[in-house]
Every structure is written in C-alpha cells, then in structure tokens.
Amino acid sequence: MKIVIRLFLLAAVVALGWWLWTVFFPSPERVVLKRMQSLAELLTFKSDISNLGRESRASEFTGYFSVDTEIVVDVPELGAHTLSGRDEVREAGNGGFASAPSLSVSFLDATVKIGPDKQTADVSCTLKASAGNDKDYGVQELRFQWKKIEGTWQITRAETVKTLR
Numbered sequence: 001m002k003i004v005i006r007l008f009l010l011a012a013v014v015a016l017g018w019w020l021w022t023v024f025f026p027s028p029e030r031v032v033l034k035r036m037q038s039l040a041e042l043l044t045f046k047s048d049i050s051n052l053g054r055e056s057r058a059s060e061f062t063g064y065f066s067v068d069t070e071i072v073v074d075v076p077e078l079g080a081h082t083l084s085g086r087d088e089v090r091e092a093g094n095g096g097f098a099s100a101p102s103l104s105v106s107f108l109d110a111t112v113k114i115g116p117d118k119q120t121a122d123v124s125c126t127l128k129a130s131a132g133n134d135k136d137y138g139v140q141e142l143r144f145q146w147k148k149i150e151g152t153w154q155i156t157r158a159e160t161v162k163t164l165r
Contacts, residue, residue, distance in 0.1 A: 028153075029112040032121045032146055035153050036107050039064050043105040045097075047132075054097040061093045062086055065155045066147060072159040075140060101132045107142075121146040121153070124161075 026034075042057055042064075049057075065071075071083040071092075083089050096103075110125035123144040130137035141161035146153045 028114045028118055028121065028148075032112050032114075032123060032153055033110055035064070035146070036110055036123065036125070036144075040105045040107050043103060043129075045103055047102040049102075051098075055094075058090070058093040058097040061097075062090045063154075065089050066149055069155055070157050072157075074160050074162070077138075103129065103131050104137070105129045119148045 065086050067086050074080040106128045108126040113122045125142055127140045127142050128137055141163050143159050143161055144155055145157040147156045
C-alpha cells in the first residue's frame with residue numbers, strides 16, 4: 001500500500017513539475033498563438049468605447065508589427081493594397097479604430113510553423129470579422145510571418161490568401 005501511495009505522489013509531483021515548466025517556459029508555438037489571440041482581442045471593441053480608448057488600442061496595435069513590416073491585402077471587395085512599414089500600419093490602424101463603430105475579430109484554425117532558428121514563425125489562419133451591428137461577417141484566409149525581435153514576437157509580413165470562391 002505504501003508503494004502505491006508513493007508512486008501516486010511521485011506521479012503527482014512529476015505532473016505538477018511538467019505543468020509548471022509549460023507555464024513558465026511556453027513553447028514558441030504557444031507564445032505566437034497567444035500573441036494572435038491577444039491581437040484579436042485588441043481588435044475587438046464595442047461601439048461604446050471612448051475616443052481615448054480607440055487611440056490607445058491603435059497605439060497598442062502598432063506594437064504587434066516590426067518597423068519594416070509589410071501588409072498585402074488583395075480581396076475583391078476592397079481591391080489590392082500594400083502597407084509598408086510601421087508608420088503606414090499606424091495610419092491605417094488609427095483610421096480603422098476611428099471610423100469603425102464596433103468590430104469583432106477572431107483568428108480561427110491557426111497553425112504555427114516555427115523556423116529552424118526558433119526566431120521565426122509562419123502562421124496560417126482564417127480571419128472572421130464583423131463591423132458595426134451587422135450580423136453577417138467576413139471570412140478571409142491569412143498568412144502571417146512573425147519574427148522574434150528583442151524578445152518579442154512581431155509581425156514582419158501579413159497577407160491575404162487567394163481562395164476559390
């Protein structure tokens with residue numbers, strides 16, 4: 001009986017140790033997915049948010065992108081647009097947060113592939129977004145390239161993916 005109790009306690013200590021290790025030292029995949037989730041949460045806001053709150057979100061939004069980032073958007077409804085650099089992303093973010101009455105954003109089915117150097121990541125996902133009180137939502141396949149810069153994962157490139165419709 002004592003052996004069973006000791007084995008149970010040993011298993012519990014090992015499980016606790018493994019859990020603590022994953023909490024304090026998460027894998028790069030988990031960190032990137034968490035950054036994606038926090039980006040979606042940042043982009044989601046209700047109509048009652050103040051102008052100061054919108055400006056704060058726009059400023060925080062810019063921090064997800066590297067200085068030399070590039071965003072390529074090519075969808076039939078909006079046409080083709082390219083943003084180059086953090087300054088253009090900041091301007092677009094400020095305009096988006098100021099003009100949208102509300103926004104709901106989520107990244108679905110995200111898959112992360114970490115580069116061999118553990119400093120880069122490619123993420124493919126599906127964007128689901130709706131603006132205002134519109135019950136309909138837009139869906140778009142996206143591809144992100146992330147890079148660990150000064151200890152923080154930042155987007156270096158984001159682009160829409162052409163899909164068959």
